[in-house]
Amino acid sequence: MLNITRNMAEQNTKTALITGITGQDGAYLAEFLLKKGYRVHGLKRRSSLFNTDRIDHLYQDPHLDNRNFTLHFGDLTDSTNLIRVIQETQPDEIYNLAAQSHVKVSFDTPEYTANADGIGTLRILEAVRLLGMIEKTRIYQASTSELYGLVQAVPQSETTPFYPRSPYAVAKMYGYWITVNYREAYKMYACNGILFNHESPVRGETFVTRKITRAVAKIALGLQDKLYLGNLSAQRDWGHAKDYVEAMWLILQQEKPEDFVIATGVTTTVRDFVRLAFAELGIEIEFSGKGEQEKGVIIDVDEERLAELNIDKSLIKFGQTVVKVDPAYYRPTEVDLLIGDPTKANTKLGWIPKYDLQMLVTDMVQSDLHLMRKEEYLKQGGFETLNYFE
Ligand code: NDP
Ligand code: GDR
Numbered sequence: 524m525l526n527i528t529r530n531m532a533e534q535n536t537k538t539a540l541i542t543g544i545t546g547q548d549g550a551y552l553a554e555f556l557l558k559k560g561y562r563v564h565g566l567k568r569r570s571s572l573f574n575t576d577r578i579d580h581l582y583q584d585p586h587l588d589n590r591n592f593t594l595h596f597g598d599l600t601d602s603t604n605l606i607r608v609i610q611e612t613q614p615d616e617i618y619n620l621a622a623q624s625h626v627k628v629s630f631d632t633p634e635y636t637a638n639a640d641g642i643g644t645l646r647i648l649e650a651v652r653l654l655g656m657i658e659k660t661r662i663y664q665a666s667t668s669e670l671y672g673l674v675q676a677v678p679q680s681e682t683t684p685f686y687p688r689s690p691y692a693v694a695k696m697y698g699y700w701i702t703v704n705y706r707e708a709y710k711m712y713a714c715n716g717i718l719f720n721h722e723s724p725v726r727g728e729t730f731v732t733r734k735i736t737r738a739v740a741k742i743a744l745g746l747q748d749k750l751y752l753g754n755l756s757a758q759r760d761w762g763h764a765k766d767y768v769e770a771m772w773l774i775l776q777q778e779k780p781e782d783f784v785i786a787t788g789v790t791t792t793v794r795d796f797v798r799l800a801f802a803e804l805g806i807e808i809e810f811s812g813k814g815e816q817e818k819g820v821i822i823d824v825d826e827e828r829l830a831e832l833n834i835d836k837s838l839i840k841f842g843q844t845v846v847k848v849d850p851a852y853y854r855p856t857e858v859d860l861l862i863g864d865p866t867k868a869n870t871k872l873g874w875i876p877k878y879d880l881q882m883l884v885t886d887m888v889q890s891d892l893h894l895m896r897k898e899e900y901l902k903q904g905g906f907e908t909l910n911y912f913e
Contacts, residue, residue, distance in 0.1 A: 537616065538563075539562070539614055540564045540566070541564070541565045541566070542643075543566070548767070551723065552772070562592075566594075575594070593612075598639075599638075599647075617651070626691045627852070627854055628691075636694050640694035642697075644701055648701060648702065657711050661713070661714075664702040668717060668720065668784075668786070669691060670685040670695060672858050679861065680784055680863075714783070716771050718770070718786075720760060722762075724886060724887050724890035735796060736884070739888060739891070744896065745838035748843075751848070755793045756794065773872040784868060785863070787876055790860065796884070799881070803888040806839060818847050820843065821839060821840065
């Protein structure tokens with residue numbers, strides 16, 4: 524449990540409301556703001572299973588009278604709920620991170636995605652306006668490099684034209700412009716952070732980096748044979764979520780509200796991310812073939828590295844195909860290349876990321892190795908998940 528004392532809270536009595544607090548960024552941001560002495564309120568959805576794994580370590584007993592971390596049920600599709608929560612919590616800063624954030628899934632749920640990601644942003648802005656809180660409340664909108672979509676120019680900066688390529692990106696485009704419009708029309712302190720992909724050990728399991736790091740750990744421990752992926756040639760500018768939540772906060776601490784690109788300026792293919800993830804565990808793989816026939820095969824191992832990590836070398840087989848392509852993961856329209864230009868953030872915010880790609884890969888692979896080890900021990904001990912339905 525994070526040790527946040529009342530004294531810290533009193534040093535800085537700012538209040539923040541985070542929508543999407545149960546997500547990757549929400550969790551890192553909550554931790555970051557609590558450490559800064561903020562009172563943090565978070566919006567969480569009602570769910571039939573617990574959905575607070577990422578923030579359970581921040582939980583405070585509701586019976587404490589001096590607690591500074593509080594969760595509220597809510598949903599970005601429910602205006603009256605948002606108005607009530609904003610009125611009750613009186614935030615100095617709102618971080619609107621909630622979204623149906625999966626690009627591929629947005630092709631299956633386009634209307635819901637538009638509602639939550641597009642109109643949801645409007646609901647937050649309108650709530651602040653209707654409640655007469657324009658002077659008090661600053662708003663951060665989680666915009667995205669997906670806005671750039673079909674490549675117009677690289678590296679992408681605050682002035683690069685948008686060309687969204689998915690229902691998700693189109694919904695976020697509405698969120699972007701309605702934020703700019705409310706800033707201009709009502710003089711709101713409302714800003715877009717145009718964040719490029721950022722990952723971490725708590726990244727959702729169906730985003731490509733985490734899917735890869737989990738699979739690599741499982742393959743090394745003999746718990747999985749193969750990893751099926753879609754487009755291996757897509758290029759992304761990947762950073763660490765820990766660095767990126769700091770940028771969100773910095774964006775709201777400036778004198779004037781402005782929009783910022785947050786990125787590392789380095790791009791990598793999905794294929795190279797896979798190579799790096801295996802290499803972290805001392806396994807070298809080589810890709811051959813083209814398109815749907817492309818595959819990744821183990822061609823070498825670093826026995827010292829395996830020994831150092833206590834990985835049983837007999838489970839790693841030369842010539843074993845560990846990566847295959849499954850076109851089911853292709854998207855109807857793809858974003859081929861993202862590489863951000865963070866110059867404005869570097870100079871105006873003084874924001875410089877601490878993690879590079881190798882550090883990110885190490886953090887994620889080592890964390891998943893640890894997690895999968897737990898799974899392995901449970902399996903060996905006969906404690907596999909019970910089947911309640913037999
Ligand atoms: P996650 O998918 O990890 O988290 C999304 C959060 O939004 C979860 O807390 C989720 O709740 C919540 N949520 C989803 N739909 C609703 C809804 N209708 N009402 C209320 N809450 C909802 O995303 P990230 O943390 O990675 O991203 C945070 C934000 O930043 C998102 O808006 C995303 O689109 C954007 N973004 C992310 C980037 C990245 O690389 N991570 C890059 C650029 C932008 P639950 O836990 O219940 O599902
Ligand atoms: P992205 O992230 O779409 O960039 O959106 P994701 O990790 O899903 O995909 C990145 C690239 O990898 C390719 N890919 C695969 N992707 C997934 N998920 N699963 C696969 O098996 C797979 N194989 C290849 C994809 O085609 C794509 O090119 C993320 C989200 O966090 C958004 O919310 C955010 O706005 C953007 O990053 C910036």
